[in-house]
Amino acid sequence: MSIIKDFLLQLTFMLIPIFIYYTFITERVKNYKNRKVTMTILWGISIIACMSFPVVFGQNARLELRIIPHC
DSSP: OHHHHHHHHHHHHHHHHHHHIIIIIHHHOOOHHHHHHHHHHHHHHHHHHHHHSOEEOSSSOEEOOTHHHHO
8 A cells, every 4th residue: 555655646746747837827928949048957856756756566565656757
């Protein structure tokens, strides 16, 4: 059960920046460069959160979903 909880936590870390961007930032930021910088900051926070709370499912096996926001 812990693996599922940790995996859902990482999915949440990836979905929250998307919701923040489309809910609050899209209408307020008109400049394309500022939008890009804002998304970079949001994805950076998401990557750091995913790396901070990896899914551990064995002695030496970890799953980090940090590659998904990077793409």
